[in-house]
Amino acid sequence: MINTTLFTNLLALAPDTHAAASHAPAVTEVGTGPKWILLIIGLPMLTTLLCGLYAMLGNKTKLPAWTTVAGAGIAFIATLAMYMSFDGTPYTVHAFDWIQIHFGDKSMIANFSFYIDTLTIYWMLFVTGLATLIALYASEYMSHDVGTSYCRFFGAFGLFVFSMACLVMGDNLLMLYLGWEGVGLCSYLLIGYFYKKPEAVAAAKKAFIVNRIGDLGLALGVYLTFVHFGTLEYAALFNDPALLGYIDSAKTGGFSAIPTIAQWIPLLFMIGAFGKSAQFPLYVWLPDAMEGPTPVSALIHAATMVTAGVYLIARMYPLFLVSEHALPIVAWVGTITALLSATIAMAQFDIKRIMAYSTVSQLGYMFAGLGLLTTTGAAFHVLTHAFFKALLFLACGAVMHGFAGQLDLRKLSGVAWMKGWGIVGVTMLVGCMNLAGLPYITSGFYSKDMILAEAFITPGYAMIGWILVFTAILTAYYTFRVYFRVFVGPEHAEPGDEHHDDDHGHEGHDHGFHPHPPGWAINIVLITLACASMLAISLAYIDKAEHHGWAGSMMAQSTASFHSPYAEAAHHAHIEHTEMHAVDGPVGHAAPGTVFGMDAHTGMIIVSGLGAIFGVLVAAFFHGPKGWQGLFLGGRTEAAKCRMDAVAKRMGPIPKMAENKWYVDEIYHTILVTPLRIISHIFHWIDKLLVDGIVNIIGLLPRVLAWILKPSQSGVLQGYAVSMAGGMVLLLLVVFVLILQGGAS
């Protein structure tokens, strides 16, 4: 049953009456924009160059941090100005000619120019905004490394913002590819920031190599796009008559009329998106990427870079619509990823890794949203997730920073009650509530609801909806597991193994360990992000022109605009209720558009809201401390002992397997890495024996000949003379014979 729905495009299911309501992007005029837009690109690059200069001059102050904060901050203000001055017409800004190749009547043009529409602005607003905040946070967090390493960190940081801006703002697929590789490079550089630590080096390599697999898909997709549509520029591509024609035939389910090559393009893009956004089966690099400094985890591996895959699909949405299988696969892969990584997150003890798996899981929600034709839901979840996940990471980072690298939730307890840690405790609570999706009071709830509701609105996808609801309960559980274990309860802290000389001059644990609470920079950033994730609720309500609020209206004006016919129908459910029932999906147990007889949005608010509360209560019961801090459910009196231990013992090997990430890394190692390694060894020996062998034999030939002929160099003068005379005689004989024969013929 699932299989029949798995490969059925939603568009093909759309009833004809509703197909009229769905509108693909119409032909739009593209204007040219003001040049100051280039500031957004140029400033981060400038900060990178300045950080390089500081490093060369041997700067030992926090100047690189302030430069980066200023650069990213001005870029953010410029982005705000770009948003304010945007009048609804997409435009391009030309920086300089980059690649222009003409052959025959075709030409490949990829200029260094930028395409600005609402999708671009939406993405750049939170990329530059979060970059500014996290650079400020990092100025304090990285302060132990002041010097060349500090310059290196902020240099890569600026380069990342530049690459991300190229990725999001580029006006052609080649610019996107440039940015895509650029952010991959910066991710590699920053994961491997502590390059003397073998784990960090291994994690950086793993991230880079796994991403290469996805990048290959993206590169092939770009090639195919050019081969098929003859252009890489968005403005020309999205107004291509062939593409608009395909979308029209896709609406009526006529996929056989669309060339296979055009249907392959989104499948290839999809592989690229899976790599960058850490989706199954390419998600394995992201949890390991936590070896990098925490600000990097927050900015690159939670808030911005990993959403590049979501951006790619949203940007290329018209191309995805013409493929019969691409979007359903995206939906299912996202769902599987969400569930799988949530189960892993439940059993981890490293709080930063829990956050990493939850990032993978939440990205799964975004992909499910994209696959379910709600780009708005996906984009809104990207935004809220960017705020609350950056907040969670930064709060975890503050703990890690203060407790000498301690991340094990069994070794920390009651952090919120320690002196100077109140702000971290409160902001962490805000972040956890958002991630858990507590009903009505958190922005994470609204964005998740958009995606969940869409799964029930769309016929045939109720299964995805139920899996995601179940995952939401798991999410609430593992999120508050961290909170109840680390931030409340009896005060207890064992320091980690990162000892650095701090101001007090004491060394290690001999004189007792004093955690140092976060300073003003970290606290300000945490408070700002907590406020931002609460204020994001309002974005679901303002701008009622579109029924999905501000995010909806931003998506509606961009290429990601597509209105699922079912969403429209559900919005006017009371009018068209009977008609909806006429379109029963292949999965019979849930009537499309309804949950327990209610319309999908109301039903989801109740179901997912109750699910989130249930998850929190379960976490409180198993991990919460005694008394009100554990909601009067918990019974934990020590840091390391809780009710879950007994349950875990009863469950046999399952918790251990989940803690070991279901052995996915080991499976990959066995079925992919080991065979590849064996093949590479075979090739190594072929190269060494066959190729090198041939060359060496050729090289050996003169030596062997010399060895054979050496005895003739006897040193006896007469011997030489005889051989010379003999040679002459032979030569003469030959000439003589030849002449004789010549005379005979």
Next chain:
Amino acid sequence: MDHLLQSTQLAQLAFPEAVPAVTMAHYLFVSAAMFTMGLIGFLTRRNMIIMFLCTELMFQGAGLALIAFGRHHLAADGQTFVIFVLCVAAAEAAMALALVVLLFRHKETLSAQAWKELNG
């Protein structure tokens, strides 16, 4: 063509009559004999000065053949060539004898055998 004709006339002027009793074959025989004696001498003797003299003998054998052919064809090329060979031989003799002197000073012997260690 012109200068060939002139040189032919010049040669006939020098030898107004052919020597009927002595033919080309006689000259070549003497030349071959000189060359062979030189070669045999070079191969059999060990004394470097003798060996050097033998090479000179081979030179002159070859030179005689050249002159004979030149006369036979009534062309001056052979004689010209021999003049050059004589010049080169003279220069070479100066060098070779100097070398022999040097080699002798090293080993106090003229035997080529003494320099056997200069093998490959």
